[in-house]
Amino acid sequence: MPRALPDLSHQALFPIRPLAFETNASFLERLARAHRLTTTELLDGLRIRRPKISPDRQRIHGPHAPTELYLNASARTRVSQYTGIPEAHLAHALPCWQGHQDRGPATATRPGGTMRPSDLPAVTGCPHCTIARTGQTRPVLRYLPHQHLVCGRHRTWALGPHTLQDMTVPHTHVLLHKTPEIVLAHHAHLRLVRRWGPDADEAITQAAGLTEHWRRHAPKAERIWPARARLIGNGKDTSMWEVLAREAITYPETITLAGLLVRRPSARYHRTRPGQPHPFHEVVARSLNRRWLQDPTYYPEDLSHFIRHTPRHPDHPTAYRHHTKPTPGHRPDTIELTQLGYQPPPPQTTSRRQRAR
Structure with missing residues (x-):
């Protein structure tokens, strides 16, 4: 039997705070895991349409987020209401939080999003700091600036x-x-x-x-x-x-x-x-x-x-990574x-x- 759709109309029982420079996908995965859900079940419970998966693109050489989750304005509002965290705070902590390009009012008002690789360099943060801040040993993918x-x-x-x-x-x-x-x-x-x-x-x-x-x-x-x-x-x-x-x-x-x-x-x-x-x-x-x-x-x-x-982090102009786009088929x-x-x-x-x- 298919699993019943969870009722997430109320505020989260276990509020999860995003880490600085964290990816959207990592934050939502941690939020879902805290409530013993998958990310898909979390989105379904919030009545957010399953994101469309964009075809993989040629990536810039270097470490990148394998898949990033971009939510439109309506979906971001529902996540903000569920977590109890103002959208301004989420946008400040998550560099790609507002990365979805809403095309027309219909797209913006229907909760949904897309999944595609990110153009920003992503790494797993210090494992010791991750344990101290999240209480979990699972790695957290983050768009860390080079100086961090x-x-x-x-x-x-x-x-x-x-x-x-x-x-x-x-x-x-x-x-x-x-x-x-x-x-x-x-x-x-x-x-x-x-x-x-x-x-x-x-x-x-x-x-x-x-x-x-x-x-x-x-x-x-x-x-x-x-x-x-x-x-x-x-x-x-x-x-x-x-x-x-x-x-x-x-x-x-x-x-x-x-x-x-x-x-x-x-x-x-x-x-x-x-x-x-x-x-x-x-x-x-x-x-x-x-x-x-x-x-x-x-x-x-x-x-x-x-x-x-190279592309820089939104709101963090000094963040960079000196990787360059290689010729097609070249993987240094x-x-x-x-x-x-x-x-x-x-x-x-x-x-x-x-x-x-």
Whole structure:
């Protein structure tokens, strides 16, 4: 027999507060789970039509919410009334809360919505902070700004979901207990954002592109970045961690370089011929304590080539992620991990004896 439709005309017995930057789908799932319902049953009980599922689109490279739930104005009002949380508070905490585009008054007044992938980078928040704030061990998917990927209290870095051969890589966070310089860089990152705002965002974006370029083409004399990968991975699968945690590995140098760029904006846009030295190269080498960066061959012809603008979070203009849209069919994470020989865990199969039971 089909399960009876729950009566949700009254206010929620177990009010659930959204976490900052949480996805709509995660918030509604937690709300439903608190009342021992599925998300579909919750929406049915609120008399909200089941959202339409939009076809999957080409996603921007990087971690993204697999599926986001967008509700129209009428549906958002019903959820707000049920939870007892004003819509203004929900819109402030949930970046995509008002992401549904109502087409005409009929669409806005009929409670419903759509399900489709989000264009904003999404990661699972710090597991320790999630337990403290929700009382549950289940991960919470959030659109965390880049400066909040590091949890200084619990020394973790949120990686975000990565897949290989359509299977999730079993690592969602980096442990930073053996790399205190990354945590210190996180505090410097926060100071840069508070002082310089969007200028710091642009400088960090460019600095991240440069340090990633250097990581890929660093000479054998470079020892710090491979050492960080070993510390992060606790001496295991170093090559894999160099790919998964590449932003974390170069993060201290990225923030140092960004501080240099934001204070010398004219240096960011200089043009030189390939192989031609520039005073800025010497300044960078001295600031990062790497002599090999005096060599102009490690720099692009135009530093502004590394500036990449990506979609930003609504109401949070300094939130960014320096992933770029790849060419069709190109999946950098998958290609790199495959070349490293990473094998996802084999699917669990059921033996004949177990099936017979």
